[in-house]
Amino acid sequence: MLLCGNAQEINKTEANKLRTILEVFFNPVETDTQFLLANKNKINLGRHLFFDERLSTNATISCNSCHNLNAFGTNGSYYLDKHKNGKWFRDVPTLYNVHTLSIYNADGGINTLKDKINDAFSNGFEMHVTDKNVIIDRLKAIEDYRILFNQVYVDDTNAVSFNNIVDALQTFIKGLTTPAPIDKFIKGDNKALSKMQIQGGHIFNDKNCYSCHTGSNIGGQMIQKLGVEFNWPNQKDLGYYNIERNPDYKMFFRVSPLRNVEKTSPYFHDRTSKNLEEAVQWMGKYERGLDISASEAKKISAFLKGLTGEIPSVYIKKPTKLVN
Ligand code: HEC
Ligand code: HEC
Structure with a gap:
């Protein structure tokens, strides 16, 4: 009994120490029910648009074709099959919790x-989409969409507009949150993470992973050189250099956000690793x-699995018909 008590004490000390470290650079993610309620109609419209293939020129792909919300917002298969074009191509990132990021895309x-x-x-x-008018005219011709857009953008005489399509999608995406065990942990629940996960959190800190992977998504806040110590094997995609042609930026990539990383294999912009421990x-x-x-x-991977949240299955349910 005494031994057991000591072990628990040690765990508590380690847990509290980790929390103190996490508090410096990490913010919990929450589902903002007030936001969801206040934007109910707009979110409903955004959900329709997200799943609607008519938003692409040939009416063949929707946002969900690649950012499959049932598969944690990613699924590179379509992208790989149809969009190679002999060019480099990038991994499809998750869309969960992305509204908190400071920069978007692998090159930031x-x-x-x-x-x-x-x-x-x-x-x-x-x-x-090379001509937005094709999409707008198509949606304007659908009575159900006209009704939905006019319900949401009441004072807008031109409710079915590209700006409003983007606005509704953005609002829907803002609601894609996956609170995880780590969020419970940081709010004081020591039992939310296992002993191994807490150990892994300390190793993550000792190895200085935190110096790049910060913020509420443990990443997504900055670009950094990929291959600080050794050249990254695949140099086809030069990252931020493609945005700003300054040689100093060759191989600079966005530090990946790590929420749900357990579920978003393969890893890295070039998909070179399938296994989290290897990554x-x-x-x-x-x-x-x-x-x-x-x-x-x-142990580090166990800690990272503490960032896996639950998919909001009702929120992401594909509408069965256009107007519910
Ligand atoms: C054919 C596949 C495909 C489709 C369809 C697609 N995306 Fe993407 N999306 C990607 C890829 C690949 C990236 C990463 C691009 C990069 O890193 O340069 C991405 C990146 C993103 C990001 C940035 C995420 C981050 O972490 O930086 C957002 C947001 C996004 N897409 C939203 C959408 C929306 C909204 C739609 C529908 C209008 C859509 N995507 C349709 C493949 C797709
Ligand atoms: C110097 C900054 C830096 C440090 C330090 C760093 N990372 Fe990264 N990390 C990155 C960048 C940049 C990427 C994105 C690479 C890409 O897109 O190809 C990344 C990507 C990852 C990925 C892949 C995520 C995905 O979804 O593809 C994992 C896992 C990861 N880092 C874990 C760690 C761990 C564990 C440590 C500590 C041992 C660490 N990182 C230290 C910059 C850093």
Whole structure:
């Protein structure tokens, strides 16, 4: 009994120590029920749009074709099959919790969610819409959409507009949150993380992973060189250099947000690792010049699994018909 009590004491000390560290650079994610309620109709419209293939020129793909919300907002298969074009191509990132990010895309070249959604329509790797009017005219011709848009944008004489499409999608995406065990932990619940996860959190700190992976998504706040200590093997995509042609920015990428990372394999912009423990070891090598042992990688990965939240299955339910 005495031993058991001591072990618990040690756990409590370790847990409290980790919380103090986390509090410095990490903010919990919450589901904002007031926001969801206040924006109910707009979110409903955004949900329809998210799943609607008529938003692409040939009416063949929707946002959900790639950002499959049932698969944690990612699923590179379509992207890989149809959009290679002989160019480099990037991993499809999750859309959960993205409204808290400071920068978007693997190269970190976009600063707001609104600009990113605009970009998702126009760029050749996502919706590839070359003429927005085709989409707007198509939606305008659908009576149910006219009704929905006019309900939400009451004072707008031109309710079915591209700005409003982006606005409704943005509002829907803002509601895609997945609170996780780590959020309970930081609010004081020591039992939310296992002993191994707490150990892993300390190793994550000792290896200085926090210096880049900060913020409420443990990443997504800055660009950093991929391959600080050794050259990253795949140099086809030069990252932020594609945005700003300054040689100093070659191989600079957005520090990946790590919420739900357990569920978003494969890893890295170029999808070179399928296994989380391997990805952790590569980070140790390329970013820190450290050999992370298999047992340490396992513990760090266990800690990262504490960032896995629950998919909001009702919120992301595909509408069965256009107007509910
Ligand atoms: C054909 C696949 C595909 C489709 C369809 C698609 N996306 Fe994407 N999306 C991607 C890829 C790939 C990226 C990463 C691009 C990069 O890193 O440069 C991305 C990135 C994003 C991001 C940035 C996430 C982050 O962490 O930086 C948002 C937001 C986004 N897409 C929203 C949308 C919306 C909204 C739609 C529908 C209008 C859409 N996407 C349709 C493949 C797709
Ligand atoms: C110098 C900054 C830096 C440090 C330190 C760092 N990382 Fe990273 N990390 C990055 C960047 C940049 C990426 C994105 C690479 C890409 O998109 O190819 C990344 C990506 C990742 C990924 C892949 C996520 C995904 O969804 O693809 C994991 C896992 C990861 N880091 C874990 C760690 C761990 C564990 C440590 C500590 C051993 C660590 N990182 C230290 C900059 C850093």
